[in-house]
Amino acid sequence: MDVSPACPFCGISQAPAHDRILHSNEHAFVIRDGYPVTEGHSLIIPHRHVGSFFDLTPAEQEAMFSLLEQAKADLDHSLNPAGYNIGINDGAAAGQTVPHCHLHLIPRYNEPGKDPRGGVRWVVPEKADYWSNA
Template sequence: MTYEHENCPFCQIADANNHHRVLEHNDHGFVIRDGFPVSEGHSLIIPKRHVQSFFELTPAERNALLELLETAKADLDREYSPAAYNIGINDGPAAGQTVPHVHIHLIPRFDEAGVDPRGGVRWVVPEKADYWSGRK
């Protein structure tokens, strides 16, 4: 799937002044809630410039996005008091990236009875995730 700047849903948000979905912003990026959240408060940290890969960001963009990540976490701590977080980037189609505009997922995690969270992001490859139980 290829998006040009004008067809990119994240660029449409970045290009709008005071877009209603933007929770925080700085010179290089902004924070929104994920449209298809994994958990309550699931947020995306997105650069304003249309760039597909994290590895194509400038140092200033990377630093600005990490500042927004910290701000978003503090906001989620206040609003939802999660027990933990998953932080992830799907970089490229083979990694599951569906919108080719880099974005960082900040996913609040909550203690859930009967749920074993071990393995975390390793579950993107389910057959490799459980390395501790001896199951193959």
């Protein structure tokens, strides 16, 4: 398996019975984000060190999506969020800071006074609020 000694995700993946791993399968694992956006913010990460989602094998992609469903079911049961953002920052220009592919599962909660419209469009703030100028 391809790993990078300097990669923080590879270190988690390679540690036997690592206490941060919530779920795992042959190709991927789930942890809580170390810098969560909301309570329950989770990461689905392939075991193999690969930078881009597009360089994963179909089996690795399928394994990640299977764990995404499992992590969502757990969050639905434990935290009962009102919605989710699901995203992958693929490449430095897209905001990827750890060069090991990972999928974010971000639970969203009804927050009085906050307008969630636009969701992931806010990665480019000047383009996010398209409904006000329509």
